[in-house]
Amino acid sequence: MASIPKASKAAAPAYRSSSKRRSGPGLVVDGFREVWGRRRLIRYLVQADMKKKGADTLLGNLWWVIDPLMLMAVYVILVTVITAKPQPDYPLFIFSAILPWKWFTATMGDAVGSVVGQERLIKQLHFPKLVLPVASVFSGVTSFAFGLIPLGALLIFFYSDRISPYLLLIPVIAFVQLVFSLGMATMVSAINVFYRDMGNAIRYLLRLWFYLSPALYSAQQLESLGVKNPTIAVIFNLNPFTILFESYRNVIYNGTPPLWGHLVGLLVISAGICCLATWMFKRVEPAFAKVL
Amino acid sequence: MAIRATTDDLSFDGLPKATPPPVRDEAGDEPSVIEVRDLGIRYSLRLTKKNTLRHTFINMFTKKDGPKDFWALRNVSFDLVHGQSLAVIGPNGAGKSTLLMVLAGILTPSEGEVSVRGQISSLLTLGAGFDQELTGRDNILLAGAFLGLDHREVMERLEPIVEFADLGEFIDAPIKTYSSGMRARLGFSIATSVDPDVLLLDEVLATGDAIFRAKSKARILELVHSAKAIVLVTHDMGWVTEFCNRAMLIERGNVIMQGEPEEVVAVHLEHAEQTKREKLEQIRRYGGVAPKIR
Incomplete structure (x- = not known):
């Protein structure tokens, strides 16, 4: 190839x-x-995503505040009916898990279709497709942030005795979750381009994941089950949401520090997942315009 | 006169030109704006079919016969230097638009190499990135960000774009309230707001009402005159001879011929005529029933 002389005006x-x-x-x-x-x-x-989500409904963005509360109410009723004796202050107990979980499912739901949804644009313009799943993760953050409003209200009006300075650590735990979500979102968005089944499958996978995580029940309950059943023990130990839920619950419900060691470990693993996901995404990115 | 079936070596020195191409020696004094070397674009038929896990499993166990790959373009090489405008012509499905997509960076080569120097603008992008819920103004910002322009540039261009699109009050209304003509006008205004070094044109030029069409044609001519290099895909032979000083004929993904617009157009028309005759002959032979087109 001809070398370009330095003096050349061409950029x-x-x-x-x-x-x-x-x-x-x-x-x-x-x-x-x-x-x-x-x-x-x-x-x-x-x-744009925030405007869109608020535009169609009567209550608009207020739903971001109401949604987690509604979900909490559903589970409180459900669990109180099934098990006679739930944890003390059960609404707060599950709210501390529902809030981050809602964030995670919403993020995954948005991310899975983020690349496929921009089909027309991808076929007509050259731009880094990575921004699509990343944007869907960050628009999830806002809904999480709004969810902190009902959390604050719950704590102030009903469980003021549980307020502790550890609450200030919520953003730290959320950051670990954010990094984990980024990796997962990037991965599912790329897979969905080639296998549209991903969009359908992920809903059920997420639901199963939720029930296998210590959200509606405590980690101790799950751990004691794991003593008898090794499968449960393995799932319990490998599940990143065991660490996340327990950490959120510690700072919100128990008033104790989060699981620092585990969180750091999860952060490192999540960063690894991010790199792997980015590599995978970039690897298949050239095929997007052909496959879509 | 250069008619080549293969495109191993393409130097166009010595060709008579309306605007004589700058002399290129081995050191390469004049860097070419577009450089394409042995370009090939392969589509995997396995992947482009709508995929589900089920199909993948089925394909894994049953080895189906038939071609797995399809070359939309193969062995394409050319250089475009400052001041040249290339018309790409050929029958439908020959790979013309695929070539534009490669030059725009949308498709990556499966074979060979492409490099484009300078700001590229493709008018492929008329309103593709519009977000229905956002206002026209917000969509200009969004489109600018998608195009990779920096914020300052976009802000500078905002007013001229708004003015050219001429949407009045609607510029601050969500795009979903626009008519399709209004949408096209906004798209055109954004796409042509950049003064590109390299202009890629597919024939998408008939948008909007008569007044806007006239306005947009004028704007395109302006761009054509200011751009360093142009690649134009069209079926309108008038455009080819009017605006281009080079032409390339592509058939079934292969370059059949490159050279003077008039000569290439003549060959293309001859081929088209021949294909038409063959089709007619076939129709006659099958008793008036059109044969299945492959």
């Missing part, structure tokens, strides 16, 4: 592409760079 190649693919680590670095470079686009996408 650096705006776009170059070849059949040679980059190496694994290179792809991951590219991916992170793209997301950072397009952070304004991600912001616009998040804003």
